[in-house]
Amino acid sequence: MLSIQNLYKQFGNLIAVNDLSLEVNKGETVVLMGPSGCGKSTTIRTINRLVEPDRGTIYFGGIDITALPPDELRAVRKRIGFVFQHFNLISRLTALENVMLGLVMSGVPREAAQEKAREALRKVGLENHQHHKPGEMSGGQQQRVGIARALAYEPELMLWDEPTASLDPILVREVLVVMEELARYRASTMLVVTHELSFALHVADRIVLMDKGRIVEEGPPAKVFANPESHIGQQYKQLIEYQLHTGAQTLAGKRIA
Template sequence: MLKINNLYKHFGSLVAVNNLSMSVNKGETVVIMGPSGCGKSTAIRAINRLIEPDGGSIFLDGTDVTLLSEEELRGVRKRIGFVFQQFNLIGRLTAVENVMLGLVMDGLKREEAYEKSLAALQKVGLDQVVDHRPSQLSGGQQQRVGIARALAYEPDLMLWDEPTASLDPMLVREVLVVMEELARVRETTMLVVTHEIAFALHVADRIVLMDKGSIVESGAPHRVFVNPVSDVGRRYKELIEYQLNTSSRTLAGERIAS
């Protein structure tokens, strides 16, 4: 479905993405991970040309996105849902109005746009707050409105750029639950940039590890995190082991105290 060949992007003297090649199959959930500044977000934003690549090709169902005109690109972007770190909601609009705005601007009748938006909000568990404005919603709820806004287009491909990065840790789980359900039912192909290890272990069909603009390792979660071959993979393995050991010691202490 998605095939990236030799993607390259630089900002001045900084090479952000260095000849990256990868593919994502229809219905697959692929998670991109790596240290901050490794090029994850730049790579995913280049797919629908929110960032213009300096080299390489990006094929969506056989069409090279990098060669499209602005008008052609607008059509392709309707097939690609994008969930950002920031919520980017309009404060004066209700949740359902935020979701339906893009549909109406694209020419869909308001009645049909409203029905699609209600269905999308229901998918993310917000059917009880459709008339609430962003100021009346928690951060997690606002991000779920952003997810519904992307889902309303019924996209073939969903791109997620660290969707929990701006959330309080207490609110992260409600967004991850929505993402896990979408991955489970496989209604859309998903490419996710995240630091959430538990989510990646539980949901991803494949993990792609990046470092310094390049892919350094790729494979099933149980292989990448259990028998890593890259330095980044080994650091993730150590982090997982540390978290497990810390949890075990905490549980042991609680049993002794009780």
């Protein structure tokens, strides 16, 4: 499905991605994790060339994305959904109009685009909000519109760049529920950049840990977080143990009270 080989990207003196290679299989949910600035977002942005790699190859369905001219790249991008940190919705348009806009602009007949947009909104639980404008929705609902916009193309690959990063903690769960449902039904292959440990533990087929532009460890969540080999993996294990410990203390305190 997706094969990244020897990817390298440098910004000035900063090496953001350093000789990274990664394979993602069809139907797989792979989660990229690591400290801020380790190259996670840069990596997934090179896949559809929102960021141009300095060198390396990226094969998607047997096609070398790095070698495509603009017209062919636009065609391939329609097969790759991308959900950003920020919602990037047009404030004067309704949820339905925001979702169908890209379809119409790419040549899909208006009625067909409208039907695809309605179905995408249904998948994210917003069928009753299709006529609401962004200002009339919560941040979580706006992000779900952004997800629906990506889903409307029925993509083979979904890229997620920290989709909950711009949300208040109380709104994070509603977006994670949508992501978990999509992963569960295997509607598309998913490559997710996130700091959400609960999502990674419950949904990921594979965790890929990055540090300083390189992959330092990868494997099933149970292996990576239970018996980590890397320093980053050990830090995540300690964080999980701390959260479990403090959660147990909180529950015990409530029982005593």
